[in-house]
Amino acid sequence: MEGGDHLAHERKKAQFDVEAMKIVWAGSRHAFEVSDRISKLVASDPAFRKDNRPMLSRKELFKNTLRKAAYAWKRIIELRLSEEEASKLRFYVDEPAFTDLHWGMFLPAIKGQGTEEQQQKWLPLAYKMQIIGCYAQTELGHGSNSSKWWPGGLGKISTHAVVYARLITDGQDHGVHGFIVQLRSLDDHSPLPGITVGDIGMKFGNGAYNTMDNGVLRFDHVRIPRDQMLMKVSQVSREGKYSQSNVPRQLVYGTMVFVRQTIVADASCALSRAVCIATRYSAVRRQFGSQNGGPETQVIDYKTQQSRLFPLLASAYAFRFVGEWLKWLYTDVTQRLQANDFSTLPEAHACTAGLKSLTTAATADGIEECRKLCGGHGYLCSSGLPELFAVYVPACTYEGDNTVLLLQVARFLVKTLSQLGSGKQPVGTTAYMGQVEHLMQCHCNVQKAEDWLKPAVILEAFEARSARMSVACAKNLSKFTNPEEGFAELSGDLVEAAIAHCQLIIVSKFIEKLQQDIPGKGVKQQLGVLCNIYALFLLHKHQGDFLSTGCITPKQAYLANEQLRALYSQARPNAIALVDAFNYTDHYLGSILGCYDGNVYPKLYEAAWKDPLNDSVVPDGYREYIWPMLKQQLRTARL
Numbered sequence: 001m002e003g004g005d006h007l008a009h010e011r012k013k014a015q016f017d018v019e020a021m022k023i024v025w026a027g028s029r030h031a032f033e034v035s036d037r038i039s040k041l042v043a044s045d046p047a048f049r050k051d052n053r054p055m056l057s058r059k060e061l062f063k064n065t066l067r068k069a070a071y072a073w074k075r076i077i078e079l080r081l082s083e084e085e086a087s088k089l090r091f092y093v094d095e096p097a098f099t100d101l102h103w104g105m106f107l108p109a110i111k112g113q114g115t116e117e118q119q120q121k122w123l124p125l126a127y128k129m130q131i132i133g134c135y136a137q138t139e140l141g142h143g144s145n146s147s148k149w150w151p152g153g154l155g156k157i158s159t160h161a162v163v164y165a166r167l168i169t170d171g172q173d174h175g176v177h178g179f180i181v182q183l184r185s186l187d188d189h190s191p192l193p194g195i196t197v198g199d200i201g202m203k204f205g206n207g208a209y210n211t212m213d214n215g216v217l218r219f220d221h222v223r224i225p226r227d228q229m230l231m232k233v234s235q236v237s238r239e240g241k242y243s244q245s246n247v248p249r250q251l252v253y254g255t256m257v258f259v260r261q262t263i264v265a266d267a268s269c270a271l272s273r274a275v276c277i278a279t280r281y282s283a284v285r286r287q288f289g290s291q292n293g294g295p296e297t298q299v300i301d302y303k304t305q306q307s308r309l310f311p312l313l314a315s316a317y318a319f320r321f322v323g324e325w326l327k328w329l330y331t332d333v334t335q336r337l338q339a340n341d342f343s344t345l346p347e348a349h350a351c352t353a354g355l356k357s358l359t360t361a362a363t364a365d366g367i368e369e370c371r372k373l374c375g376g377h378g379y380l381c382s383s384g385l386p387e388l389f390a391v392y393v394p395a396c397t398y399e400g401d402n403t404v405l406l407l408q409v410a411r412f413l414v415k416t417l418s419q420l421g422s423g424k425q426p427v428g429t430t431a432y433m434g435q436v437e438h439l440m441q442c443h444c445n446v447q448k449a450e451d452w453l454k455p456a457v458i459l460e461a462f463e464a465r466s467a468r469m470s471v472a473c474a475k476n477l478s479k480f481t482n483p484e485e486g487f488a489e490l491s492g493d494l495v496e497a498a499i500a501h502c503q504l505i506i507v508s509k510f511i512e513k514l515q516q517d518i519p520g521k522g523v524k525q526q527l528g529v530l531c532n533i534y535a536l537f538l539l540h541k542h543q544g545d546f547l548s549t550g551c552i553t554p555k556q557a558y559l560a561n562e563q564l565r566a567l568y569s570q571a572r573p574n575a576i577a578l579v580d581a582f583n584y585t586d587h588y589l590g591s592i593l594g595c596y597d598g599n600v601y602p603k604l605y606e607a608a609w610k611d612p613l614n615d616s617v618v619p620d621g622y623r624e625y626i627w628p629m630l631k632q633q634l635r636t637a638r639l
């Protein structure tokens with residue numbers, strides 16, 4: 001079948017209103033309209049072409065990114081785009097660039113940690129891009145005193161950086177503080193005296209994150225004017241006297257809370273993109289199983305394919321909703337901080353750190369699983385999956401290594417439990433710890449598979465598992481005389497307890513979402529199916545935790561799996577419509593396997609001939625290397 005919609009028969013199977021689901025996915029009608037308009041704007045502009053990225057050398061690739069960033073900025077100004085529209089434009093251009101760090105970290109660091117005066121001086125320059133900044137925290141070695149190494153945008157472009165370094169006055173070390181430092185001349189871009197700066201080299205994958213100039217930076221007797229220390233949290237007077245404002249020191253790390261929250265929202269985008277490709281292709285691909293000469297089976301109908309694909313589809317929706325909630329939490333904590341209420345900062349830190357860790361790990365693994373779900377064709381760059389994986393996978397490391405972040409969550413959980421004794425009632429995401437006595441001894445009430453569809457049953461099982469794992473850690477910790485030694489020794493168990501807590505958050509926020517009014521025929525019902533798939537898939541995957549803590553019985557674990565299989569069958573007819581609801585353009589997906597019309601094979605065939613290797617029938621190098629070899633073989637054969 002040439003042309004036409006090869007997935008039309010799949011789209012007809014949908015049991016819900018796809019247009020209404022698009023609004024739910026986007027967050028609101030307004031968000032949908034902005035996203036839809038900007039995605040089409042980018043897709044229709046040849047200046048944003050990206051299919052040639054894997055073929056470009058590093059220098060060509062980087063220059064191309066600079067061109068796109070400058071052009072995007074020009075369009076933002078010409079079209080008078082709002083901040084929301086501009087950030088959507090960046091999203092659909094889909095190419096990591098120095099501008100990400102400028103807007104995503106340099107500006108927020110000044111906003112969060114600069115005084116009013118400092119904000120007035122620096123923000124207008126940064127907003128007009130008259131200076132370009134990056135965020136320089138990580139070191140080559142360790143200790144905030146060697147060379148900065150990794151900051152994006154630093155290598156070749158940034159004129160300024162917020163640099164994190166130890167503050168020492170009168171011989172006293174006051175710990176790490178942020179400083180605005182000019183790195184390069186605003187006239188000819190050369191590094192200022194005493195500054196050594198450059199790119200750290202090629203990274204994983206062709207194209208991919210190599211559009212970014214991650215950099216190295218060294219200082220040799222560089223003087224930073226006193227008023228360029230970010231002084232909202234602590235100050236140094238003209239006389240060199242150090243003082244602290246009446247705010248927690250942890251605010252110095254506030255930019256990370258902001259960025260981790262955006263990374264969670266971004267995880268749902270990256271995962272949904274891979275899932276969209278794998279789902280459409282799974283419906284197009286047929287392999288084996290034909291009977292009486294009929295067509296072969298669509299691979300999406302194999303239960304094994306469904307049990308690998310549908311949990312990822314459900315995870316994409318789960319991460320979307322938890323990301324939405326996290327954005328609310330971040331806005332709430334920001335407003336509280338402005339009113340000098342610091343009470344929810346530890347929870348915001350734990351939630352952003354933990355959810356960043358969980359969602360990025362699941363997304364990175366999920367993209368790779370989607371590649372495998374597409375068989376051999378998934379390994380072609382034209383599937384879009386290799387580049388997506390290479391760009392995405394550092395999210396497990398940047399903005400805090402995922403294990404290090406889970407240990408931060410574990411500290412928060414242990415602290416929360418230890419405060420129960422003093423009568424402090426836990427709130428927010430740890431409110432369930434207030435019921436710890438009940439959760440330690442409750443019994444799951446599931447008797448038949450459908451009982452697993454009750455939100456209260458699911459929630460109690462996840463709460464009991466999380467509470468029991470945290471309590472077990474706290475009990476074991478109390479056996480150590482040195483708490484830090486105990487924490488280090490038990491860190492493996494603590495990480496698992498943190499994972500259980502974060503999974504509970506994601507499940508509970510999905511359930512909360514379903515308690516809202518959700519318009520559109522069948523939309524809520526489909527989301528209910530996805531929510532149950534997400535929860536029961538986790539329960540099945542981690543059944544060792546649930547069983548060993550006595551939260552469920554082996555029979556109940558078996559029933560959960562039985563219910564999960566039934567849910568996959570319910571999701572099957574809706575699968576294509578559920579990925580259509582992401583509303584991704586073919587440009588954004590960047591994948592022949594995932595193209596909207598499903599006309600995969602002619603496009604793959606055509607794309608192959610565009611590869612530079614096929615420019616000539618006989619390749620370069622044939623005369624030099626192959627021809628002499630063939631001749632040699634001929635001679636040997638005659639002998």
Ligand SMILES: CCCCCCCCCC/C=C\CCCCCCCC(=O)SCCNC(=O)CCNC(=O)[C@H](O)C(C)(C)COP(=O)(O)OP(=O)(O)OC[C@H]1O[C@@H](n2cnc3c(N)ncnc32)[C@H](O)[C@@H]1OP(=O)(O)O
Binds near residue numbers: 257262345349
């Ligand atoms: C108009 C155009 C628009 C265009 C828009 C474009 C927009 C694009 C947006 C894109 C956005 C972003 C792009 C991102 C690209 C990737 C960038 C990657 C950048 C980086 O990687 S930056 C480097 C990040 N580094 C880390 O994350 C390090 C990880 N380590 C930690 O977090 C450590 O905790 C630490 C911060 C280094 C501190 O360690 P330390 O040992 O000093 O302290 P403790 O761990 O003992 O903690 C003490 C105390 O503080 C609490 N705490 C720790 N961190 C935080 C925090 N972040 N917030 C609040 N509180 C925190 C901790 O709980 C302890 O509390 P306690 O004393 O126990 O009560």
Ligand SMILES: Cc1cc2nc3c(=O)[nH]c(=O)nc-3n(C[C@H](O)[C@H](O)[C@H](O)COP(=O)(O)OP(=O)(O)OC[C@H]3O[C@@H](n4cnc5c(N)ncnc54)[C@H](O)[C@@H]3O)c2cc1C
Binds near residue numbers: 152209
């Ligand atoms: C693509 C990319 C972009 C980046 N952009 C920036 C940027 O713009 N600005 C910036 O400042 N930085 C940036 N970074 C650096 C990034 O933030 C760090 O790499 C990250 O925080 C991890 O730190 P590390 O590299 O020192 O890893 P390490 O801390 O050395 O981790 C190595 C291993 O040790 C383990 N480990 C470390 N500490 C502990 C512990 N306490 N307990 C148990 N295990 C531990 C980790 O789990 C990991 O397995 C970027 C990194 C990448 C890959």
